[in-house]
Amino acid sequence: MNWAEIGTYAAAIFLLVGALFTLVGAIGLLRFNDAMTRLHAPTKVGTVGIGALLLASMTASFVFGEGSFHELLIMAFLFVTAPISANFMSKVNIHRKTCVPPPVPPHGETWSTLVKDEIDQVPTGSQN
Amino acid sequence: MMPADDLFSWALAIAFAAIAIAQLLAMFRLVIGPGTADRILALDTMVVNAIGVIVLLGISQGTRLYFEVALIIAMLGFVSTVAYARFVLRGDIIE
Numbered sequence: 001m002n003w004a005e006i007g008t009y010a011a012a013i014f015l016l017v018g019a020l021f022t023l024v025g026a027i028g029l030l031r032f033n034d035a036m037t038r039l040h041a042p043t044k045v046g047t048v049g050i051g052a053l054l055l056a057s058m059t060a061s062f063v064f065g066e067g068s069f070h071e072l073l074i075m076a077f078l079f080v081t082a083p084i085s086a087n088f089m090s091k092v093n094i095h096r097k098t099c100v101p102p103p104v105p106p107h108g109e110t111w112s113t114l115v116k117d118e119i120d121q122v123p124t125g126s127q128n
Numbered sequence: 129m130m131p132a133d134d135l136f137s138w139a140l141a142i143a144f145a146a147i148a149i150a151q152l153l154a155m156f157r158l159v160i161g162p163g164t165a166d167r168i169l170a171l172d173t174m175v176v177n178a179i180g181v182i183v184l185l186g187i188s189q190g191t192r193l194y195f196e197v198a199l200i201i202a203m204l205g206f207v208s209t210v211a212y213a214r215f216v217l218r219g220d221i222i223e
Contacts, residue, residue, distance in 0.1 A: 026150030
């Protein structure tokens with residue numbers, strides 16, 4: 001068994017793992033029954049699936065052609081931005097009240113996602 | 129044909145089918161989604177799955193042309209998700 005054969009097996013295994021994870025993420029997106037629970041499936045599992053597919057693409061480029069690490073760029077970008085967009089979508093859930101509301105903070109304050117009226121009352125000359 | 133190449137072509141076909149099914153499921157959630165965040169999440173999932181399809185296309189054709197396409201779609205997907213979420217949250221995208 002030479003290196004090309006080992007690389008081909010590795011690329012095939014990465015492809016299968018990535019396909020499985022992506023499919024499981026989409027099934028979780030469809031099957032879960034709560035908005036906040038539904039947020040978990042594609043943003044974690046699906047991201048790992050796409051990362052495995054990009055790893056398969058890198059391995060295949062090393063086996064079948066001249067190798068390159070270009071896909072690491074997409075992988076790093078996806079892994080950095082997936083939690084940020086998930087955080088934004090959970091804030092949308094809190095804002096639209098499609099989930100269990102978070103517990104009220106002490107001292108009569110409220111969460112910054114929910115205070116829209118106070119932000120509107122800031123005089124226009126004082127922002128930034 | 130070597131068994132490794134055989135396994136690789138089977139894995140490629142299975143990955144294409146799995147991502148197509150995942151895209152269909154995400155589209156179903158986009159249609160039925162009860163809340164706004166569910167629809168934004170379905171669109172984000174569809175963008176990520178589209179990156180996967182493009183990467184698989186690049187593997188199957190053996191070219192390096194699709195790398196920039198996948199990178200630009202990843203960036204546009206993140207920016208559009210944040211824009212949708214900010215529009216719902218603040219009523220405006222750039223304040």
